[in-house]
Amino acid sequence: MNNILIIEDDKELSNLLSELLQIEGFQCQQAFDGESGLTTARTQKFDIILLDIMLPKLNGLELLKHLRINNNTPVLMLTAKGGDIDKVVGLEVGADDYLAKPFNDRELIARIKALLRRTSVAIDHPTQFSPVLEHDDISLDNARQEVICQKNSIELTATEFSLLNELIRDKGTVLTKEHLSLQVLGKKLMPFDRSIDMHLSNLRKKLPERTDSRPRIKTVRGKGYLWINQ
The missing domain is CATH 1.10.10.10 (Winged helix-like DNA-binding domain superfamily/Winged helix DNA-binding domain)
Incomplete structure (x- = not known):
């Protein structure tokens, strides 16, 4: 079972994502701010990370910069609709893909599965x-x-x-x-x-x-x- 970390400060959205992903057969863990998200990502093993850009304590882009120093876990970045600068900067600092909010549930699952395939290509x-x-x-x-x-x-x-x-x-x-x-x-x-x-x-x-x-x-x-x- 693939283990996914959701770093999202909107607890209602995070809970909905967790429920959706568990229905799809994934195991989920949640963090609601950047600092705890970074600590969790560094101390535990995950197959993929869903990362919101706008986070308290440490924003998603700064979190990603710190994470990429020694961690290559695939990251799907969640951005605001039309946040083109965030998308470009996120890709520059090491995001694997991005998805603009609001997004379709099927599109999210498809992007996650595509990311997971990249890590198990052989x-x-x-x-x-x-x-x-x-x-x-x-x-x-x-x-x-x-x-x-x-x-x-x-x-x-x-x-x-x-x-x-x-x-x-x-x-x-x-x-x-x-x-x-x-x-x-x-x-x-x-x-x-x-x-x-x-x-x-x-x-x-x-x-x-x-x-x-x-x-x-x-x-x-x-x-x-x-x-x-x-």
């Missing part, structure tokens, strides 16, 4: 993904969700790991944002959605330079992204 798709994927100076261990580059461990979120996996498996091929959104985020690309761009930007920052100084990922204007083969 189990869910045993024929599609090799246990270990290697290319040049990078090694991806799908079973452990670990990345080694130039003999150093690289800390990636579940979404960044899935994105890197997708790019390397189709190295030398231009992958459209539409394709990456469906395969990595589990949702159709919507107008003005910059999620893939932000995750790519974070991934680029975390991967060390190639020894030949060439870029690892090329942006093909108007088409998508390409992992350079050689």
Whole structure:
């Protein structure tokens, strides 16, 4: 049974979310402010965290910054409708996905299941993904969700790991944002959605330079992204 932490200061909404998720077979725990949410997230193991942005004591963005120092638990950020700046900043500091309030129950469950699939890719798709994927100076261990580059461990979120996996498996091929959104985020690309761009930007920052100084990922204007083969 997957364990979910809900960090939401609206107790009525939090209770409703908890009831909905338990009906769907999830185990839930709740925190009603940022400080207690961060402590709970750090001291216990969760499969996913639902994180509201507007929280007392410590807001969701600051909480996420602190959490990402040493914790890569998938985070689904809950934002106010039209809170585009919060969405962008949230993705920059390590959120895996976001959902604007008010949201549909089915959409929430679909996003949660998509996030959980990213963390169990080797189990869910045993024929599609090799246990270990290697290319040049990078090694991806799908079973452990670990990345080694130039003999150093690289800390990636579940979404960044899935994105890197997708790019390397189709190295030398231009992958459209539409394709990456469906395969990595589990949702159709919507107008003005910059999620893939932000995750790519974070991934680029975390991967060390190639020894030949060439870029690892090329942006093909108007088409998508390409992992350079050689």
